[in-house]
Amino acid sequence: MTVRWGLIGASTIAHEWVIDAIRAAGGTVSSVMSSNAERARNYASDNGIASFTTDIDDILLDADIDAVYISTTNDLHHGQTVAAARAGKHILCEKPLALTVEDARAMRDAAARAGVVLATNHHLRNAATHTAIRDAIAAGKIGRPLSARVFHAGYLPTHLQGWRLDKPAAGGGAILDLTVHDVDALRYVLGRNPTEVVAIAQSGGMGSEGLEDSVMGVVRFEDGVIAQFHDGFTTRFVETGLEVHGTEGSLIGRNVMTQRPVGTVVLRNGDGERQLPTDGGNLYEGVIKAFHSAINEGSPSATAEDGIWSLATALAVKKAVASGAAIKVETGL
Structure with missing residues (x-):
């Protein structure tokens, strides 16, 4: 069809x-x-x-x-x-x-x-780099996961700024634009749900009053895994990355928090260091192909429940920023 x-x-x-x-x-x-x-x-x-x-x-x-x-x-x-x-x-x-x-x-x-x-x-669920990280974790290549780190800051191009930086009521800001992706990527690779967050935001001069243009924080996941994140619109010369560290090794992803099918993943453990194969196609084609299949049977790449988890965690981050306290992630699921 x-x-x-x-x-x-x-x-x-x-x-x-x-x-x-x-x-x-x-x-x-x-x-x-x-x-x-x-x-x-x-x-x-x-x-x-x-x-x-x-x-x-x-x-x-x-x-x-x-x-x-x-x-x-x-x-x-x-x-x-x-x-x-x-x-x-x-x-x-x-x-x-x-x-x-x-x-x-x-x-x-x-x-x-x-x-x-x-x-x-x-x-990002359709990135070959993220799937390589997920599969290596599931295969026990780094032992029991202990911690993770996501750096997803960059520079928001002029043609994309608009409402993301000047309309709080429209849902702008770095948290709802970027942190939601971090959370979903971490849930995908770790196979665990977030439980609580702490965070501090920054207004570095791009966003209007009331909208953060950068945020750093920590998310606690099930089994005690902790994940650090940095998201922002204001940094011109950085690279992105996703790391997961376990009892027996580490996975180091570079330039992987992107819309393009690029980036590398290195596995470091007792066997040494090697780059994992990450051959993959267009991420959005993966989204659409899975969606087309889901119309008949199966599941899309990211379900409504996945979207609820990422939203609930991002909203917890916003509350943590406002309160200075650790905030529980509540989905109602």
Whole structure:
């Protein structure tokens, strides 16, 4: 079956990554919605999309559209996802799923009632580097995991700044943009859920008042594993990485917290040091292929529950920043 998609949001991420991924995975993009008519028209023309609209109902009531990709601002995800589920559309939603855990659970429940797929666009699960780290941990190559470290800071390009830095009500800031990815990547490789967090945020001059543009913290996971993270928009010359350290060895991933299929993973243990094979394809094509398969059977790369876990942990980080206390991660799952 060819999956026919509607885009809710004329976003940069769809333009740069998701539209091509849908087409590479055998799907088609039928229509795009933007609240701005001129943007919708130009976006459709630039991306070879036949139809555009400013009214979400034009997409949700279109019987020729099977699935929607929601990449609007974070505050709109809940209402748009619930409406799409009620219309019988399968849904791939950008992270974070919502601005509250309660809204995210309502999205999951609406999809379940409608019998449609709801997936979270956590693309890093489809990185060959992350899968190599996960598989090495599962095979006991580093013994019992003890700690991890994620560094995911970079420089937010000018064309992506906008609401992420000047609209607190829209769900901007580094925590909801980046920390959610860290949490999901760590859950994926460790096979454990987070339990509590501590964190300190920074306003380094990019974000408006009330929005952090950098954050550091520690997440405690089940079995006592602790993970340090650094996320931010303000550092121009850094590299990204993901490390996991255990009783019998370490896994060192470099340049792996990225949208591109790049980076390396080195295993260091009693047998010495060696680079693990990390041959893999486009991360977003992996997201879309898994989503297409999930429409018939199986599971998407990241489920609604995965999105709830990453959101709940990010919100705990925000509370930890505001209170200076350790905050429990509460999902209600």
